[in-house]
Amino acid sequence: xxxxxxxxxxxxxxxxxxxxxxxxxxxxxxxxxxxxxxxxxxxxxxxxxxxxxxxxxxxxxxxxxxxxxxxxxxxxxxxxxxxxxxxxxxxxxxxxxxxxxxxxxxxxxxxxxxxxxxxxxxxxxxxxxxxxxxxxxxxxxxxxxxxxxxxxxxxxxxxxxxxxxxxxxxxxxxxxxxxxxxxxxxxxxxxxxxxxxxxxxxxxxxxxxxxxxxxxxxxxxxxxxxxxxxxxxxxxxxxxxxxxxxxxxxxxxxxxxxxxxxxxxxxxxxxxxxxxxxxxxxxxxxxxxxxxxxxxxxxxxxxxxxxxxxxxxxxxxxxxxxxxxxxxxxxxxxxxxxxxxxxxxxxxxxxxxxxxxxxxxxxxxxxxxxxxxxxxxxxxxxxxxxxxxxxxxxxxxxxxxxxxxxxxxxxxxxxxxxxxxxxxxxxxxxxxxxxxxxxxxxxxxxxxxxxxxxxxxxxxxxxxxxxxxxxxxxxxxxx
Numbered sequence: 001x002x003x004x005x006x007x008x009x010x011x012x013x014x015x016x017x018x019x020x021x022x023x024x025x026x027x028x029x030x031x032x033x034x035x036x037x038x039x040x041x042x043x044x045x046x047x048x049x050x051x052x053x054x055x056x057x058x059x060x061x062x063x064x065x066x067x068x069x070x071x072x073x074x075x076x077x078x079x080x081x082x083x084x085x086x087x088x089x090x091x092x093x094x095x096x097x098x099x100x101x102x103x104x105x106x107x108x109x110x111x112x113x114x115x116x117x118x119x120x121x122x123x124x125x126x127x128x129x130x131x132x133x134x135x136x137x138x139x140x141x142x143x144x145x146x147x148x149x150x151x152x153x154x155x156x157x158x159x160x161x162x163x164x165x166x167x168x169x170x171x172x173x174x175x176x177x178x179x180x181x182x183x184x185x186x187x188x189x190x191x192x193x194x195x196x197x198x199x200x201x202x203x204x205x206x207x208x209x210x211x212x213x214x215x216x217x218x219x220x221x222x223x224x225x226x227x228x229x230x231x232x233x234x235x236x237x238x239x240x241x242x243x244x245x246x247x248x249x250x251x252x253x254x255x256x257x258x259x260x261x262x263x264x265x266x267x268x269x270x271x272x273x274x275x276x277x278x279x280x281x282x283x284x285x286x287x288x289x290x291x292x293x294x295x296x297x298x299x300x301x302x303x304x305x306x307x308x309x310x311x312x313x314x315x316x317x318x319x320x321x322x323x324x325x326x327x328x329x330x331x332x333x334x335x336x337x338x339x340x341x342x343x344x345x346x347x348x349x350x351x352x353x354x355x356x357x358x359x360x361x362x363x364x365x366x367x368x369x370x371x372x373x374x375x376x377x378x379x380x381x382x383x384x385x386x387x388x389x390x391x392x393x394x395x396x397x398x399x400x401x402x403x404x405x406x407x408x409x410x411x412x413x414x415x416x417x418x419x420x421x422x423x424x425x426x427x428x429x430x431x432x433x434x435x436x437x438x439x440x441x442x443x444x445x446x447x448x449x450x451x452x453x454x455x456x457x458x459x460x461x462x463x464x465x466x467x468x469x470x471x472x473x474x475x476x477x478x479x
Contacts (some may be wrong), residue, residue, distance in 0.1 A: 002180060002191055004074055004217060005120065006173040007228075011062035011144075012069060018171060020163035020414070021055040021148070023047060028055075037139075037146060052153050054160050055134070058225065060110075060145035060173055063103055067143070069214035071379065073203035075183070076100035076217050078143060078279060085186045086211060097186045099218045106220050107138045107145040109175075113223040116149050120174055122224040130155060133225065144393055148226060158320075159227060174224040180215035187217070270459070274378035277455050277468065282370035284472035290365060293476060300470055301477040303415035305404040309337040312397070316343055319391050325383060325453070327391075327398040331406045334457055337362065337450050337478060344449070355479075357443030358450070362475040365451040377448070383456035407467045451475075 008017040019036050022029035028047055037055055047055055064075030077083070077099050085095045100106075114120070116131030123129075135148035153160060159169050183208075184198040202213050224281040293301060308316075317322050321344055328335065335343065338355050369377045402411055437443075454471050458464050 001176045002176060002189065003174065003176050004072075004220075006061060006070065006074060006172070006175065008061065008171060009168075011214065012059055015452045016168070017059045018163060018169050019057045020160065021047070021057055023049045023055055024259055025049065026166075034395070047148065047449055050150070054151050054153055056142070056148045056149050056151060056157070058149060058171060060222075060225070061103060061109070061220075062149060064214075064216065064390065065143070067205065068212065071197065071204075071375075074180070075214050075216040075219055076220060079104045083186075083216065085182075085183075085184060086207070086209065088278060093186055095186055097181065099216065102218055103220070104138050104140070107222070108135045109220070109410065110145075110147060110222045110225070114128055114225060116151070117224050117226045120172065120224060120226045121229055122174060124223070130227075149225065157228075162320075169321075170228050172226050172228045173450045174226065175217070175220040175222040177217045177220050179322050180217050182213070182215055183211065184213050270384070271378050273459050274455050277458050278366060278369060278377055278465065280465065280468050281451075281455070281458075281472055283362060283367040284469055285366045285475070288472060288476055289367070293473065297473045298477075299419070300412060300415045301358065301473045302400055302419055303412050304334075304336070304470075304474050304478065306336050306338070306403075308336065308342075312343050312401070313339060315393075315397055319394050323391060325456075327394045328401070329457055329461075330395075331398045331402050332404065332408045332461065332467070333398055333401045334474075336405065337446075338449050340453060341446055344453075356437035357439045358446040359478050360437040361438050361447035362450065362478065363444050366472070367445050369448070369451065374448075377452050377455060380452055384459070399437075406410040407470050408463075409466075412470070 032478050061076050063078035065078050069075035079100050081099050082096050083099050110133055115129035115132050116133065118130055121127035131149050131151045133147055134150050137146050139146050151160065159219050162169050172217055179190045181188055183199050185196055188198040189195050189199070199214050199215060205213050205415055207213070288297070324343060337358055341358070368374070402408070403414070406412070458471065461467060
């Protein structure tokens with residue numbers, strides 16, 4: 001048996017994978033169901049309002065015949081069919097295998113084995129269900145799986161509030177398959193150690209004949225649907241990994257990726273915008289690294305604040321991270337690296353020991369992403385602003401930070417004038433650093449996350465090219 005974790009949003013980038021259902025006395029709202037769910041999946045007789053509970057519609061998996069594999073090279077066949085691999089190199093003859101019922105036959109295992117959890121803390125790990133799966137169906141018209149889950153309003157207050165206001169809530173599924181099947185050689189692997197060289201070294205690549213290399217998960221047995229938190233938990237997972245604090249099972253979970261070149265060709269509109277911003281930042285960064293900062297660029301660099309005071313960080317910590325980032329972006333206020341880590345990871349400043357190393361990595365972070373084909377920088381929507389809830393005091397706090405941290409023309413100009421009068425504090429001068437910053441795996445992880453935040457920050461703003469230049473300059477000298 002081989003275990004998989006599957007993220008629905010990988011397939012359905014431009015469509016919400018979870019929707020709070022409007023339940024009236026006679027059942028679900030018919031017009032809402034017609035827009036989001038399979039035909040005849042949710043009927044009035046199926047659900048009635050329950051005091052203290054809410055119902056959520058979830059999209060689970062997409063069939064590989066229509067959506068392809070996910071970013072981790074996992075595909076799910078829709079139904080029983082004969083699958084033909086490329087010609088064997090030994091015989092030159094096609095090789096075929098008979099697939100079983102795929103999603104159409106095995107999606108119902110959600111009802112037999114599955115429950116709702118948080119962070120995959122399922123029964124296999126001794127965890128208790130945090131919600132119930134009440135309906136399940138495979139949608140043949142949309143070629144995807146769907147669920148309805150019931151959640152306790154008190155236990156799930158934060159998530160229900162997010163869904164009610166249209167904010168994203170992220171989910172992940174756990175399933176097991178007896179073996180998965182390579183699309184190139186049809187090798188059946190019961191563990192990752194059994195993988196053929198196609199999957200070990202070339203997954204998701206396209207052959208010259210137009211075949212994509214991935215694995216088919218023919219007989220999935222779904223055992224959990226979990227609410228997963230991003231980005232903080234994902235960053236924490238990466239940091240725990242480099243610190244050697246994860247179990248063997250957790251370490252066996254490979255990163256999800258897709259070549260940047262592929263996303264630039266077939267990505268969603270949002271991903272294409274992000275790719276353009278990444279390439280712009282990388283080219284600016286390479287030019288600065290080659291030629292150095294001009295006097296005007298040095299002035300811009302010095303005009304950006306490096307730190308938020310503790311009181312302001314505490315105030316911003318009162319609000320959900322996504323709402324904070326959205327409110328700041330509305331004011332064109334960009335968090336400095338130290339504040340970003342403290343607010344996103346909820347780390348006190350005393351634990352932020354790697355700030356200098358992180359800032360050192362920021363000097364060429366976009367170039368590295370571009371050169372390495374790092375698609376996660378544009379496929380990850382964790383920092384994408386959304387229509388945030390209007391929390392009392394949040395807009396005022398964001399407005400108050402414009403003078404020190406806005407990328408707009410007028411605040412930047414005023415800060416440069418003040419610096420020219422008062423003298424530069426020297427915080428951005430590399431010559432002031434008598435001790436070379438220590439760069440390690442944690443530094444690189446945090447710098448990469450901050451860079452992904454900056455890409456999201458620039459997306460969709462007027463004057464993005466000018467602001468991109470200021471972001472690239474800022475990253476060269478911030479301390």
